[in-house]
Amino acid sequence: MTRGxxxxxxxIGSAIRGTFRSAKLRTNDNERPKAKxxxxxxxxxxxxxxxxxxxxxxxxxxxxxxxxxxxKAGASGEEAExxxxxxxxxxxxxxxxxxxxxxxxxxxxxxIARNLRIDAVRRSARAGFAVPxxxxxxxxxxxxxxxxQISRRQDTARIADAVALLSSDQSxxxxxxxVEDRPHAEIAEALxxxxxxxxxxxxxxxxxxxxxxxxxx
Amino acid sequence: MTIAxxxxxxxxxxxxxxxxxxxxxxxxxxHASQCPACRCFVRAxxxxxxxxxxSAKPYAMSKGAFEALMAQIDQSPKTQMPQPVHHDAxxxxxxxxxxxxxxxxxxxxAPGVSLRPIELPGTGKSRAFLLKSGPGTxxxxxxxxxxxxxxxxxxxxxxxxxxxxxxxxxxxxxSLDHQPLVGxxxxxxxxxxxxxxxxxxxxxxxLISPFIRL
Numbered sequence: 001m002t003r004g005x006x007x008x009x010x011x012i013g014s015a016i017r018g019t020f021r022s023a024k025l026r027t028n029d030n031e032r033p034k035a036k037x038x039x040x041x042x043x044x045x046x047x048x049x050x051x052x053x054x055x056x057x058x059x060x061x062x063x064x065x066x067x068x069x070x071x072k073a074g075a076s077g078e079e080a081e082x083x084x085x086x087x088x089x090x091x092x093x094x095x096x097x098x099x100x101x102x103x104x105x106x107x108x109x110x111x112i113a114r115n116l117r118i119d120a121v122r123r124s125a126r127a128g129f130a131v132p133x134x135x136x137x138x139x140x141x142x143x144x145x146x147x148x149q150i151s152r153r154q155d156t157a158r159i160a161d162a163v164a165l166l167s168s169d170q171s172x173x174x175x176x177x178x179v180e181d182r183p184h185a186e187i188a189e190a191l192x193x194x195x196x197x198x199x200x201x202x203x204x205x206x207x208x209x210x211x212x213x214x215x216x217x
Numbered sequence: 218m219t220i221a222x223x224x225x226x227x228x229x230x231x232x233x234x235x236x237x238x239x240x241x242x243x244x245x246x247x248h249a250s251q252c253p254a255c256r257c258f259v260r261a262x263x264x265x266x267x268x269x270x271x272s273a274k275p276y277a278m279s280k281g282a283f284e285a286l287m288a289q290i291d292q293s294p295k296t297q298m299p300q301p302v303h304h305d306a307x308x309x310x311x312x313x314x315x316x317x318x319x320x321x322x323x324x325x326x327a328p329g330v331s332l333r334p335i336e337l338p339g340t341g342k343s344r345a346f347l348l349k350s351g352p353g354t355x356x357x358x359x360x361x362x363x364x365x366x367x368x369x370x371x372x373x374x375x376x377x378x379x380x381x382x383x384x385x386x387x388x389x390x391x392s393l394d395h396q397p398l399v400g401x402x403x404x405x406x407x408x409x410x411x412x413x414x415x416x417x418x419x420x421x422x423x424l425i426s427p428f429i430r431l
Contacts, residue, residue, distance in 0.1 A: 052287070059283050064275030071276060081279060085286060092290055103260045106267030114235035114266065118242075155257055163264045171265055178234035178262060179269045206226035213257050 039105030046095035059088050062106075066113045073181050079120060087113045101153050103160070110179075162212035170205035177202050220252045220384040224366075228388075229255055233262035240343030240410030243335070244366040244386075247312050247408055251384040310371065315408070320347065329354045335408075343412040350374070350407075354399040364412045365389040372405030374398060 042058055045051035063084045070080035090112045098108055163171065169191050176182040176190060177198075184198040193201060224232075224245055231237050232245040249255045321334040329351030337345060352372070367387040374381050376397040381387050399405045 056283065059286070062270065063278050063282065065270045065273045067276045067278065068273035069270050072273060080276070081282070084278060085282060089286060089289060092286075103264045104267060106271050107260070107263045108267070110266035110270050111263055113270070114263075118235045118239075155253070155260070159257055159261045159264055163261050163268070171268070174230060174262065175265050175269050178230045178236065179266045181234070181236070202227075206230065209261055210226055210258060213254070213261060 040098070040100040043091065043095045043098045043105060044100065046092055047098070055088075055092055058091060062091070062109055063088050066109065069180070070113065070117065073117075073179070075117070075120075083113055083116045083120060086116050090116070099152075101149070101156055103156055158213060158215070162209060165212050166205065166209060169201075170208055173198075173202050173205040174209070219382075220248075220254075220386075222379065222381055222385040222387060223252065223255055224248060224386045224388065226258060228366075229258045230262045233259045234266065238343040238410075238412055239337045240335075240345035241366050241412065243314070243318075243337070243345050244368050244408055244410045246314050247370075248368045248384065248386045250312055250314055252386075312370065323349075343410045345408065345410045348407045348409050350399045350405045352399060352401050352403060352405075354405075355397075366410045368408045370406045370408055372403045373400035374405050374407075375400065 039058065042051075042054040045054040046058075066087050067080045067084040070083050071077065075083065087109060091109060094112075098105070102108060166174075172190060173187060176187045177184075182190075185195060187198050187201075188195040191198075191201065228237070228241075228245060229249070232242060232249070235242075237245065249259050315335070319336040321336060323331050323333045325331045331349050333347045333349075335345040335347065337343075347370070350372075365388070367381075367389070369381050369383050369385045369387075371383060373383075374397045378387065380400075382400075
């Protein structure tokens with residue numbers, strides 16, 4: 001699996017050109033940058049020179065979707081809006097810490113939103129403090145040796161490949177069960193399987209993901 | 218360091234989705250921070266989470282949300298990374314994540330056994346603490362009735378389930394009958410999260426329940 005940095009750099013270049021072209025012509029939210037590398041580039045622009053146009057693109061795309069996911073996962077409208085707002089605030093503030101070699105911007109944004117959700121639940125119980133293990137995996141580690149950085153890059157590629165190789169039913173099972181916290185009845189309906197088999201389907205999806213993630217011997 | 222014992226995938230996925238009680242969350246975070254395989258699994262589920270955001274039906278933000286956010290950013294554009302809490306030399310070599318938590322004073326609970334409670338931010342159902350046992354300590358025979366998650370930080374212990382060294386994860390419930398024996402040579406330090414009510418009968422719970430205030 002070779003992912004030369006040259007190729008990545010080149011695709012960032014063309015991606016960013018495409019991004020800004022489409023930003024100018026954009027007529028609705030559905031027209032957006034497609035590859036994750038483009039999001040990473042926008043985040044990089046926030047980090048290097050506080051680029052507000054780049055941030056607006058990220059906001060327009062991600063804030064309503066974070067809100068949508070939070071609503072789906074059971075948050076109230078007010079909570080969902082607040083988490084979406086705070087997630088994008090964190091994207092701005094933590095832009096310099098985002099590691100483009102990590103699993104990608106949507107996954108990073110997911111972890112931010114997830115931790116804000118955990119914090120929101122805690123706050124409602126007692127004045128809390130931030131989750132410190134928050135986005136550790138997504139932060140750049142400048143002190144890492146070149147070997148470690150290469151192995152992180154290889155991990156990232158393997159993770160992306162593994163997730164891509166799951167069947168759509170398998171990733172739906174994991175998404176609905178864990179990320180969206182849907183009841184088994186809904187999962188059964190979505191996958192068109194008997195209710196009694198949902199649990200074993202989830203187990204199978206987990207096993208397959210684990211198998212796909214195994215390092216080549 | 219070879220990690221031999223891992224959390225079940227369901228627990229890793231629940232962790233990645235932010236569904237765990239905070240004590241449990243912490244134990245899994247510490248294990249994953251030391252275990253490349255489990256870290257990859259967690260990141261894979263987070264990638265599915267990212268895809269869930271991408272495919273989520275967008276709900277319009279309220280009017281002026283972006284402008285309000287920019288105003289907030291203009292007020293204070295930067296944020297500080299959470300700074301590690303200062304710990305005494307007693308606990309050197311703690312995993313990075315634990316350095317962000319306040320850890321209470323050590324309490325001796327039995328000969329050769331002591332614990333330090335970890336201050337968790339919320340009021341979840343689980344409690345977490347560092348449990349330190351002297352080399353060769355044999356725990357009382359007991360069965361599990363609560364759920365208990367353990368990650369070994371230093372030293373080792375063994376029971377019918379095998380030998381557990383640094384980074385290893387142990388999951389206890391009523392289905393197992395344990396008599397853990399701490400390895401020779403050095404003390405064993407574990408991060409333990411216990412879920413349940415005040416009547417603890419977990420892994421080390423029966424031993425320490427008269428001593429721990431919850």
